């Protein structure tokens with residue numbers, strides 16, 4: 001069996017070597033010829049999987065994407081050819097939640113704000129949006145959710161229209177899939193008209209797909225009436241709108257989901273699915289593959305205040321490093337993809353055990369996802 005796999009997929013050899021020959025490829029530039037004799041194709045979000053890519057292949061038995069997003073996959077085409085497909089829903093949701101939480105702490109420090117005074121509007125309350133909400137609620141920050149499809153499905157959380165979030169929230173953070181059709185289409189969900197209505201002191205975050213926000217309209221807004229903005233995703237990746245980069249507060253190359261845990265779980269979920277499809281037993285475990293973090297333990301004397309929490313979060317992942325590097329490389333050819341390829345996978349909060357001096361549990365930190373008290 002031949003498995004063509006994206007080269008940026010951690011643990012793919014450890015998990016799939018028993019299945020057959022593994023050929024690692026650059027997912028962005030994958031050609032129809034390279035996949036013509038693949039039995040299994042494992043991709044990430046940079047590979048467009050469609051009739052053009054698969055036209056020369058008549059033996060494909062499985063396509064997997066180790067990502068949450070699926071906008072790069074023509075699922076109708078795969079279904080028309082009876083090729084099973086799986087993605088990895090939720091795999092890096094915790095990573096995105098922690099990225100957004102870190103970003104909010106950074107903005108709070110920069111603008112001298114207390115997050116407890118802010119209401120964060122979360123657009124899209126699925127896996128990543130809920131992970132953001134969990135972090136914020138653990139820290140006692142008020143959230144408002146907007147998710148019309150979930151609201152219609154009877155989800156019993158309280159939801160608000162996007163217009164209400166725009167009018168009432170202090171922060172807007174986007175966590176929707178990129179879709180082009182139907183009443184809930186998200187392409188340019190935040191369009192020029194809505195961008196014009198955002199208050200100047202509103203904070204705007206996009207960690208889902210670049211095309212959800214009209215980047216040219218956002219550029220025009222930042223040039224005239226700037227507001228604090230965090231962008232992890234960009235229209236036109238891997239070439240973001242160069243003029244927009246200096247006008248945002250935190251700029252990163254689509255790495256909100258790049259925790260080691262999140263990326264590894266994406267690969268692992270595909271391993272589980274392929275085992276099921278082929279009737280093989282699942283004899284490997286993710287826990288055995290993940291290394292221990294170098295910073296196993298931190299001793300706390302007291303529950304941190306916001307500044308202390310920021311220091312703790314930076315200890316796990318210092319978002320400013322990625323921001324600084326991104327500003328240097330985003331205009332270099334292949335800079336965006338190279339930074340992603342060579343990204344030092346950060347660990348999630350759960351990799352860090354906290355020990356309280358008096359042995360008691362720091363409840364909010366435990367809820368934030370830190371591993372808690374180790375005795």
Ligand SMILES: NC(=O)c1ccc[n+]([C@@H]2O[C@H](COP(=O)([O-])OP(=O)(O)OC[C@H]3O[C@@H](n4cnc5c(N)ncnc54)[C@H](O)[C@@H]3O)[C@@H](O)[C@H]2O)c1
Nearest residue numbers: 068069124126127128147149175176177184207208256257
């Ligand atoms: N930056 C990154 O590294 C990164 C990482 C993971 C996921 N993502 C992106 O984030 C997206 C969301 O991920 P998720 O795990 O939360 O997905 P999910 O499917 O669990 O949740 C998405 C939610 O958005 C809602 N939604 C759809 N259309 C909407 C609209 N018009 N308005 C409001 N809500 C709407 C859906 O009902 C759903 O509940 C993914 O599709 C992916 O594109 C980015």
Ligand SMILES: O=C(O)[C@H](O)[C@H](O)COP(=O)(O)O
Nearest residue numbers: 044045046067068069257258
């Ligand atoms: O949809 C996702 O899961 C994320 O956007 C994912 O982390 C993107 O990373 P990539 O697949 O481009 O490596």
